[in-house]
Amino acid sequence: MKNLYLSLFSALFLFSALCSDRPDGKNIYMTGHSFLLAKGYAVKKLDILANGAEITKHKIVDWNYAGGRNGAVDKWWSKGSDKNPRKAITASQVDILLICIHFPKEGGPQEKAILNFAKLMLKHNPKGKIYLVATHAPNDGNMHGGWNARTKLELIGLEFTYTIYYKRLIDKMNSQIGQILIEEIPLYSAQNNARKMILEGKLPGVTKQSELYKDAMGHLSEIGERLHAYTIYASIYKHSPIGLSTTEWETTPEEKVLNEALQKAAWQAVNK
Numbered sequence: 001m002k003n004l005y006l007s008l009f010s011a012l013f014l015f016s017a018l019c020s021d022r023p024d025g026k027n028i029y030m031t032g033h034s035f036l037l038a039k040g041y042a043v044k045k046l047d048i049l050a051n052g053a054e055i056t057k058h059k060i061v062d063w064n065y066a067g068g069r070n071g072a073v074d075k076w077w078s079k080g081s082d083k084n085p086r087k088a089i090t091a092s093q094v095d096i097l098l099i100c101i102h103f104p105k106e107g108g109p110q111e112k113a114i115l116n117f118a119k120l121m122l123k124h125n126p127k128g129k130i131y132l133v134a135t136h137a138p139n140d141g142n143m144h145g146g147w148n149a150r151t152k153l154e155l156i157g158l159e160f161t162y163t164i165y166y167k168r169l170i171d172k173m174n175s176q177i178g179q180i181l182i183e184e185i186p187l188y189s190a191q192n193n194a195r196k197m198i199l200e201g202k203l204p205g206v207t208k209q210s211e212l213y214k215d216a217m218g219h220l221s222e223i224g225e226r227l228h229a230y231t232i233y234a235s236i237y238k239h240s241p242i243g244l245s246t247t248e249w250e251t252t253p254e255e256k257v258l259n260e261a262l263q264k265a266a267w268q269a270v271n272k
Contacts, residue, residue: 032100
């Protein structure tokens with residue numbers, strides 16, 4: 001009988017440990033351009049991952065899409081559509097604000113808008129976070145030859161350039177705020193990881209870098225969207241997506257193997 005009690009206690013302890021590893025859900029607001037929010041793909045796919053991980057209280061408060069001009073993040077602050085995210089933050093409904101942008105001009109209106117959102121978040125939810133969703137450049141930075149022209153060495157150099165830029169920008173803004181409130185979601189890094197895997201023949205079933213995209217500008221294919229979703233999930237929940245099962249994305253054994261490779265590319269980007 002004593003051994004039975006010990007076995008039951010061990011089982012309960014293990015179950016408790018597994019449950020404690022599950023991250024707490026967050027109230028999330030998304031804003032940005034089509035590389036993040038084309039047809040709301042990131043909203044839908046992040047919900048799928050949170051459900052697959054059995055994260056309770058995960059909620060997308062709302063999302064606003066702005067096309068062109070880098071997602072026009074300054075518009076979210078100055079006029080028009082800005083009312084929705086500002087109202088939600090002011091009402092203390094937002095734990096995490098995602099702002100999708102590419103290379104904001106230093107000291108320009110977009111950087112100022114991000115800082116304004118940070119100050120608003122600090123006032124109404126001191127534990128809240130703002131994530132700068134760092135995407136790839138349109139047309140792969142006007143690379144001649146299209147998505148398939150990049151070599152592995154060029155991808156390494158490209159990632160180095162992006163990493164230095166965003167780290168310097170985010171460090172600068174956090175220094176002005178006085179605490180680490182702004183973090184990065186390195187979508188460009190996850191893509192570079194996946195593209196290097198393709199060149200090495202390590203992304204199952206994918207033979208060309210262009211298969212991550214559906215057009216020359218760089219809007220994502222289904223594979224690319226899943227990669228982004230894994231990276232967003234890993235960044236905001238500080239939780240590895242490796243092994244995360246989603247029945248919607250695993251209709252074949254081949255698809256399961258591909259998803260595991262994408263999960264590794266995303267997790268590596270977040271933990272670089």
